Amino acid sequence: MAILVTGGAGYIGSHMVLALVERGEQVVVLDNLSTGMWWAVQPEAKLVEGDIGDEALLDRIMAEHRFDAVVHFAGSIVVPDSVRDPLGYYLNNTVKSRMLMACAVKAGIPRFIFSSTAAVYGNVPAEPVFEDRPPAPVSPYGASKLMTEQMLKDSHAAYGLQFIALRYFNVAGGDPRGRIGQSTPRATHLIKVACQTALGQRERLEVFGTDYDTPDGTCLRDYIHVSDLIAAHVDALDYLRKGGDSGIFNCGYGKGYSVLDVIRAVERVNGAPLPVQYAPRRAGDPAAIVAGAARVREVLGWQPRHENLDFIVETALNWERKLALRNAGG
Known part of the structure; x- marks a missing residue:
């Protein structure tokens, strides 16, 4: 049996492919390479370049392979972009996910693991938010992911499709051995942008909003190392x-760090101050969001190994150095 990984050339998806290959799984990656990198896909996996909204392609791939699970990462993820182009986000994240789901049901694939987001919760109090909190997304990005969660629930009820939806908090860092990392050129993730600034690849780091109702006025987030996040996916697959x-x-880890906390961590790890510019709030950004993360540990048996902000920053910074050499032809 094989596993279909959509978006497997992207940041998180490529880490999933690496983990699956290392445990001896047969992996097929479907990615349109709009933001993913072909070289990030492990050579043991089969890479198919194409779109998850292409029904004929999906039917062909699913007929050629005996899949026992789909792990779905493909999608658009930038909150401000979703505010500017909501219909584009509903197309890419919701309509195309519906096509993927329909083809999986038609092909008799029994399991589906979905890359969801904490953005489904919207604006919440600073204390941890648990899965039973009613979703109230404040951006089209969060709404588009919530719609896919609902389709999974309905498909489970109607067709017996077994699913796990994992609501990510803020994913960061790179493979601890430096093999892959966040490689998207125009990525907006804070830790990546801060590391690029530390290496002189950006003139300055912009801090969007200093007047939030948080301890230091900047946004508070729960940062999770990408390898720990992938371990939760592997646990979800085994569980199903x-x-x-x-x-x-x-x-998530159940801990909140502010934008200024992240800046200080990058300065500690890199040993130099960051040039910072303060800017107005961005549309769609909640003030604080921290995971209530007990359930994933209790039910899936997830045990994180990299629960440390400085380690997350260190692996991200190491990857940025390696990526700069690669991009320079070194």
Whole structure:
């Protein structure tokens, strides 16, 4: 049996492919390479260049391989972009996910693991947010992911499709051995941007908003190392294979760090101050969001190994150095 990984050439998806290959799984990657990198896909995996909205392509791939699971990462993820282009986000994140789901059901694929987001919660109090909190997304990005969660619930009820939706908090860092990392040229992730600034690849780091209702006035987020996030996906796959119930799980550490906390961590790890420019708030950014993360540990047996902000920053910074050499032809 094989596993279909959509968006497997992207940041998080490529880490999933690496983990699956290392445990001896047969992996097929479907990615349109709009933001992903072909070289980030492990050579043991088969890469198919194409779009998850292409029904004929999906039917062909699913007929050629015996998949026992789809792990779905493909999608658009920039909150401000979703505010500017909501219909584009609903097309890419919701309509195309519906096509992927329909083809999986038609092909008899029994399991589906979905890359969701904490953005489904919207503006929440500073204390941890748990899975039973009613979703109230404040951006089209969050709404587009919530719609896909609902389609999964309905498909489970109607067709028996077993699913796990993992609501990511803020994913950062790179493979601890430096093999892959966040490689998207125009990525907006704070830790990546801060590391690029530390290496002189950006003139300055912009801090969007200093007047939030948080301890230091900047946004508060729960940062999770990408390798720990992928471990939760692997645990979810094993759980479903053993007959576990479908469900939705937060993926975070249950700790909040502010934008200024991240800046200080990058300065510590890099040993030099960062040039910072303060700017107005961005549309769609909640003030604070921290995971209530007990359920993923209790039900899936997830045990994070990299629960440390400085380690996350260190692996991100190491990857940026390696990526700069690669991009320079070194």
